[in-house]
Amino acid sequence: MKQREIVIVGAGPAGSTAAIALSQQGHDVLLIDRQMFPRDKPCGDGIPMGVTEILYDLGLKEQFDQADFYPIDRVCLVSPAGHVYESRMKTGKQGGKAHVIPRLQFDALLQEQAVQAGAEFFQARVTEPIVENGQVHGVKVHGADGLLDIRARLVLAADGATSVISRALQPQRPPDVHRAVALRAYMEELEVLPHQVEFILHQEILPGYAWIFPMDANKANIGLGMRLDKFRQQHFSLEQLLEKFLALPFMKERIRGDGRLHDVATWQLNFGSQKRLQRAFDGALLLGDAGWLIDPLTGGGIENGMLSALLAAQTAHQALQQGDFSRQMLHGYERACQAALWPVMRRSYLIQRWLLQYPWLMDGLIKYAHNHPHLTDVFLAKL
Numbered sequence: 022m023k024q025r026e027i028v029i030v031g032a033g034p035a036g037s038t039a040a041i042a043l044s045q046q047g048h049d050v051l052l053i054d055r056q057m058f059p060r061d062k063p064c065g066d067g068i069p070m071g072v073t074e075i076l077y078d079l080g081l082k083e084q085f086d087q088a089d090f091y092p093i094d095r096v097c098l099v100s101p102a103g104h105v106y107e108s109r110m111k112t113g114k115q116g117g118k119a120h121v122i123p124r125l126q127f128d129a130l131l132q133e134q135a136v137q138a139g140a141e142f143f144q145a146r147v148t149e150p151i152v153e154n155g156q157v158h159g160v161k162v163h164g165a166d167g168l169l170d171i172r173a174r175l176v177l178a179a180d181g182a183t184s185v186i187s188r189a190l191q192p193q194r195p196p197d198v199h200r201a202v203a204l205r206a207y208m209e210e211l212e213v214l215p216h217q218v219e220f221i222l223h224q225e226i227l228p229g230y231a232w233i234f235p236m237d238a239n240k241a242n243i244g245l246g247m248r249l250d251k252f253r254q255q256h257f258s259l260e261q262l263l264e265k266f267l268a269l270p271f272m273k274e275r276i277r278g279d280g281r282l283h284d285v286a287t288w289q290l291n292f293g294s295q296k297r298l299q300r301a302f303d304g305a306l307l308l309g310d311a312g313w314l315i316d317p318l319t320g321g322g323i324e325n326g327m328l329s330a331l332l333a334a335q336t337a338h339q340a341l342q343q344g345d346f347s348r349q350m351l352h353g354y355e356r357a358c359q360a361a362l363w364p365v366m367r368r369s370y371l372i373q374r375w376l377l378q379y380p381w382l383m384d385g386l387i388k389y390a391h392n393h394p395h396l397t398d399v400f401l402a403k404l
C-alpha cells in the first residue's frame with residue numbers, strides 16, 4: 022500500500038468526525054476499523070445537543086434530521102432518598118436537540134458520511150504503531166490478507182478506551198480513580214418517561230449512577246456505571262448491581278413484562294480528569310476515548326470525542342501544509358484540547374470527587390436545586 026497522508030485508527034464518533042473534516046478539506050484519509058459497520062458499542066446512547074450542532078456545522082443537517090431519531094426534551098435527577106429534580110433540555114443555536122440513538126445506527130451514519138466525504142474505509146485490526154527513531158510513521162495491521170504495514174505522514178488514534186496506539190506511546194496507565202466501568206442493557210416493556218432521560222443517584226454505586234434513557238414509548242437503554250477504584254472496593258459484579266437496582270420497589274413497579282434484559286454489555290471509560298496528559302507525539306495524535314476525554318461526572322464522551330476530532334483535524338491540516346509532523350508542531354492540538362475541555366472537565370471532576378460520594382449531600386442538593394436550577398446545570402451541561 023502506498024504511503025497515505027493521514028491514517029485514522031477507529032471509526033467511532035471521534036475517528037469518523039476527523040475523517041469527515043479532513044476529507045472535506047481534500048486530504049487523503051484512510052479510516053481503519055477492526056469491525057464492519059453497522060456495529061454496536063456499549064453506551065447509554067445519549068447523544069447530547071452539542072453533537073447535533075457539530076453535525077449541523079459539518080453540513081450534515083439533512084442527513085441527520087432525515088434519520089428521524091428519538092429526541093429528548095427533559096431530564097431528571099433522582100437523589101439516593103428519592104428526591105427528584107426535573108428540567109427542560111436546552112436547544113442549540115441552530116435548533117439542535119439531544120437524542121437517544123442506538124450507537125449501532127449513530128456510528129454507522131457517521132462512518133457512512135466519512136466515506137461519502139471521500140475517506141477510504143479499510144476493515145483491519147491495527148496491532149501497533151510503526152515507530153522509527155521515536156517518530157510514528159504509520160501502523161501495522163492484521164487484515165483479511167494477513168499482516169500489512171501502512172505508512173502515513175500522520176496517524177490519528179481514535180481506537181477507543183483500549184487503544185493500542187495510546188498504550189504503545191504511553192505505556193504507563195493512569196490510576197483507577199481516573200477510570201470507570203459501566204454496563205449497558207436494553208429493556209422492552211418498561212414504563213418510561215417519554216422524551217425524558219433519567220439519572221438515578223443510587224446509593225450503592227456512588228459516585229456513579231444508574232440511567233434510564235427511553236428509545237420509544239416502552240423501550241429503554243438502561244445501565245449503570247461506577248468509578249473503577251470504588252468498583253474494586255465492593256463485592257458485586259455490574260450485572261449483580263443492576264439486578265439489585267431493578268429490584269428496588271420504584272423500579273419493580275415500572276417493569277411491565279418479564280423484565281428481561283437484552284444486549285447486556287460492559288465496557289470501560291477513560292476520564293479526562295488528569296490535567297496534564299500527553300495527547301500529541303511525533304507523528305501521532307490521540308483523540309476521543311483513546312485520548313482520555315470522557316467527562317468524569319456524566320460519563321459522556323461522544324461530544325468531547327467529536328470536539329477533539331475537529332481540533333485534531335485543524336492541527337493535522339496545518340501540519341500537512343507545513344510538512345512538519347513533530348510533537349512541537351502537533352502540540353497545538355494538546356493546547357487546544359486543554360483550552361476547550363479542561364475547564365468543564367475540572368469542574369466535573371471536583372463535583373464527582375468531593376460531592377457525589379455523599380448520599381446525604383446529594384439528597385440535600387437535589388432538594389435545593391428545585392429553587393436553584395443553575396446547580397443542576399453543572400451536571401447537565403454536557404447532556
Ligand SMILES: Cc1cc2nc3c(=O)[nH]c(=O)nc-3n(C[C@H](O)[C@H](O)[C@H](O)COP(=O)(O)OP(=O)(O)OC[C@H]3O[C@@H](n4cnc5c(N)ncnc54)[C@H](O)[C@@H]3O)c2cc1C
Binds near residue numbers: 035054147309326
Ligand atoms: C456503558 C457506557 C455508557 C456510555 N454512555 C454514554 C452516553 O450515553 N453518552 C455519551 O456521550 N457517552 C457515553 N459513553 C462514552 C462513549 O461511549 C465514548 O466516549 C465514545 O464511544 C468515544 O468515542 P470514540 O470514537 O473515541 O471511541 P469508540 O466509540 O470506542 O470507537 C473506537 C473504534 O475503534 C475501533 N478499534 C478499536 N481498537 C481497534 C484496533 N486495534 N484496530 C482497528 N480498530 C479498532 C473500534 O472497533 C471502534 O469502532 C458511555 C460509555 C460506556 C462504556
